[in-house]
Amino acid sequence: MEGKKDEVVMRKGPWMAEEDEILLDYVKKYGPRDWSSIRSKGLLPRTGKSCRLRWVNKLKPDLKTGCKFSVEEERVVIDLQAKFGNKWARIATYLPGRTDNDVKNFWSTRQKRLARILQTSQPCKSQKNNGKSSVLHEIPPLEAPKFSSTSVEEVSSSSSSKDQNFPPSYMENSEVIKMVPLPDLVNPNLLNLGTNNLTQLEYTPMEKKPCVDPLSQFPFPQLPQPPLDLPLPLLPESQELADTNLLNVFSRQMASEPDEDGPQLPLGLLSFGSEVNSQNSGRGDDNPAMPDSYFDDFPTDMFDYLEQFPSSSEW
DNA sequence: AATTTATGCAACCGCGCTCAA
DNA sequence: CTTGAGCGCGGTTGCATAAAT
Numbered sequence: 001m002e003g004k005k006d007e008v009v010m011r012k013g014p015w016m017a018e019e020d021e022i023l024l025d026y027v028k029k030y031g032p033r034d035w036s037s038i039r040s041k042g043l044l045p046r047t048g049k050s051c052r053l054r055w056v057n058k059l060k061p062d063l064k065t066g067c068k069f070s071v072e073e074e075r076v077v078i079d080l081q082a083k084f085g086n087k088w089a090r091i092a093t094y095l096p097g098r099t100d101n102d103v104k105n106f107w108s109t110r111q112k113r114l115a116r117i118l119q120t121s122q123p124c125k126s127q128k129n130n131g132k133s134s135v136l137h138e139i140p141p142l143e144a145p146k147f148s149s150t151s152v153e154e155v156s157s158s159s160s161s162k163d164q165n166f167p168p169s170y171m172e173n174s175e176v177i178k179m180v181p182l183p184d185l186v187n188p189n190l191l192n193l194g195t196n197n198l199t200q201l202e203y204t205p206m207e208k209k210p211c212v213d214p215l216s217q218f219p220f221p222q223l224p225q226p227p228l229d230l231p232l233p234l235l236p237e238s239q240e241l242a243d244t245n246l247l248n249v250f251s252r253q254m255a256s257e258p259d260e261d262g263p264q265l266p267l268g269l270l271s272f273g274s275e276v277n278s279q280n281s282g283r284g285d286d287n288p289a290m291p292d293s294y295f296d297d298f299p300t301d302m303f304d305y306l307e308q309f310p311s312s313s314e315w
Numbered sequence: 316a317a318t319t320t321a322t323g324c325a326a327c328c329g330c331g332c333t334c335a336a
Numbered sequence: 337c338t339t340g341a342g343c344g345c346g347g348t349t350g351c352a353t354a355a356a357t
Contacts, residue, residue: 012327014351036342048342053326056344089345100345105324108347112322 011045015054057099064097069106077103
């Protein structure tokens, strides 16, 4: 039926080098627009959508393809996700060389990883962990965070008024992001990280740098010196640093009201919350870090991750 | 070494928005 | 004002590869 209308069967799936060439050639001639005319001109048996996607995600110049997110980039994503929600395209405008798809994939991978870590760190869960306990295993009981909630709020207030056309100046404005001190939620020593990794990191302009795996280069030369005179810790595992950053963001989110976009939930709190709240169902009363509204703002299906696991009584 | 499982990424799908006819 | 094409975005899926067993 539909295949007949154009007498050309639309191709789907992975792109071949020749197709890429054709697409690049088209963009050179006509610019990155009128994607559907690529098909109508008979250049490629691909939909305009597919062409556009290929261009945006793979062929556009200056993309950082095949390069892991640096810690700076991670931080930007985490903070902006907290601020904007899942507005990947918007977040990507702050990350030169990254596409919305990159950001989206990065985030979902991260969410999964974190969920996994938190699941394996459930205290009663002896099961077959094979001693590969996560660093989060030893996170102390949650206490009320003591920190200011400046960073994200400031970003909000300073940028929201000109949201519509604010430039991707996230990293050009040194004032924009200042990490607040890590709250007591995570004891950096237990994480074998040291406070200095987790606090007071400011963004520096992210001009084009050679693409390197940031985690192999820790500590990062472009980051300002840590405020504390703690010895630089050994980097445990790459992911752990990243996850600790995420926890840092969790903590800050807990201290600030979710914005209109609604925060996507840091899964970490689910785990922490369950432990804390099992003691006092009147959460929020005894535990200011867990206001009702915080949980109420989460999408209902976001607990799905954890629901797939047996209850503690089954362990 | 073979098999299974986990992970990351590329690409597709569906929805909603914009804008020209 | 309506409508339909084009486009952009966010969510999801499926595959390839890495890691674990």
